[in-house]
Amino acid sequence: MMVRTWLIVVLAVAAEVSCGTGQNAGGGFSPQQSGPAPLRLDQGDSGRTVGVAVGSSFIISLPVDPTVASPVGWSLITPPDPSIADVSGNRSGSGVQLWTFRAVGPGTTTLELEPPGQGATITEAATFRLIVSVT
Numbered sequence: 001m002m003v004r005t006w007l008i009v010v011l012a013v014a015a016e017v018s019c020g021t022g023q024n025a026g027g028g029f030s031p032q033q034s035g036p037a038p039l040r041l042d043q044g045d046s047g048r049t050v051g052v053a054v055g056s057s058f059i060i061s062l063p064v065d066p067t068v069a070s071p072v073g074w075s076l077i078t079p080p081d082p083s084i085a086d087v088s089g090n091r092s093g094s095g096v097q098l099w100t101f102r103a104v105g106p107g108t109t110t111l112e113l114e115p116p117g118q119g120a121t122i123t124e125a126a127t128f129r130l131i132v133s134v135t
Helices: 002-019
Strands: 039-042 049-052 057-063 075-078 085-093 096-103 107-114 128-134
Touching (some): 039 049, 049 057, 057 128
Parallel strands (some): 049 128
Antiparallel strands (some): 057 096, 075 107, 085 096
């Protein structure tokens, strides 16, 4: 009988460990998912208005020249209103630059990115422009 009791206890503990309880070490709830996937945008979305919810993220993927030894990426020439959206990441690799933004409060804001090497010769068509409506 003692062996059967230990076997039941061992199986119950193994099930608890493998399935998880949704609790962290401190006893509080720990969600299994971090929310919906971020909205993904690219150069073809320039000029659009997009809607996102407060707390969500959106990622803009823009091309960079991977053959340049030290690629210079896109520059944020018109940042979004920081009370509406903020930059939460910016990285380059494999011929693209990823700008990640987080919606922090309700409202509408505009952001613009300038392609590498444009400077004073920038044209309206070359910039990436996005209007973001956060609800």
